Amino acid sequence: MSDKQKGLINAVQKVFPHAEHRFCVRHLYQNFHKVHKGEQLKNDLWSIARSTNDIAYQKNMDQIKSHSEAAYKWVEKQAPRTWIKAFFNPFPKCDILLNNMSEVFNSYILEARELPVVSALDNMHIKLTNRIVSKQRESDKWTGRLCPKIQKKLDKFVEWAANCMVQEAGKGVFQVKSFNSTYLVDLNMNSCDCKRWELSGIPCHHVLACARHERIEPESLVHPYYTVESYKKAYAYNIMPLRDKGHWEKMHGIDVYPPL
Known part of the structure; x- marks a missing residue:
């Protein structure tokens, strides 16, 4: 799922040609809102996105058409399988409409992104190690079959x-x-x-x-x-700590200097 940036659309098609590429509805609405204003049309757009079957989809499309013919035509041009639940592939068992997960991860590594590459990786390494350990401990306390x-x-x-x-x-x-x-x-x-x-x-x-x-x-x-069992499998593997730099194997590669 992405924010419909053209560069990402091309990249996903190239790197993951068989993946289903969905678009975040919040970002879609931002483009919609530039031309089609009002709380009613906003609600109509979200109702269409949340439609889980053809009947609900058609009902919500008729509703936005009754409020604005121009808004209806704008929505009609968008590929339904990229943002409307009724047209999602059921295989992933994921019906989310927002790319909050990638936004959260983006802010999670904000500090690391400003650092030189080795320091950035070290920062992410520590963060992810802490996350995995905390998730392992948290799930050990759960009872029952489901999360x-x-x-x-x-x-x-x-x-x-x-x-x-x-x-x-x-x-x-x-x-x-x-x-x-x-x-x-x-x-x-x-x-x-x-x-x-x-x-x-x-x-x-x-x-x-x-x-x-x-x-x-x-x-x-x-x-x-x-299930709790699947959750534990996702966090079952530790990221091993790094040894001191003095123990690192010498690779005899070319020296890499910072940009001018």
């Missing part, structure tokens, strides 16, 4: 599931009524018409209503990416 934030999100969806009416169709397929809408859920295919389960790997409240009907543990329907 705490995911468990909290799941508990909220379980509460919402109480408002759903479930009609079993057999062989793991259900019809779920939630307020004024109807959704088809297939537990065998890990799918729901709202598409939230496929996109994020966390079952939506429609799916959890079916799980309650079938007496299935909600935690068992969450993708393994979000």
Whole structure:
């Protein structure tokens, strides 16, 4: 995910030709706002970005069109798969719309970026070592199958599931009524018409209503990416400390001097 800088678009196509390249909606809105002002159009744009299926997408597109034909045409020119949830590839199990992670990392290494290259790497080395150690210690205290934030999100969806009416169709397929809408859920295919389960790997409240009907543990329907076991694997490898420079192997390369 990037901020739609032209140089990055070309670089990603060259270095990661098979990767899905998404654009941060906050940066997209900044370009949109230069021409199309107002809180209503801002809300319309974000509603389109948050659309998780074709029906929601079409409804939100019709809404922005009713408020501004020019804004509608601007949005229509943007490639949907780069910023609208309904068109994301479900494989990564990631439905975020902002590039906050890269922005946070950018500020995280702000001090290091101003240093000469060896000092910069040493600074990042210490920061990342501290992070890995703290994450290892933090995750050792966790109990249960899921990471705490995911468990909290799941508990909220379980509460919402109480408002759903479930009609079993057999062989793991259900019809779920939630307020004024109807959704088809297939537990065998890990799918729901709202598409939230496929996109994020966390079952939506429609799916959890079916799980309650079938007496299935909600935690068992969450993708393994979000388990404590997977989290610990991500932070399982230490960055080894560096020896004193006196121990460094002499490479006999050419001398590299600072710029004039």
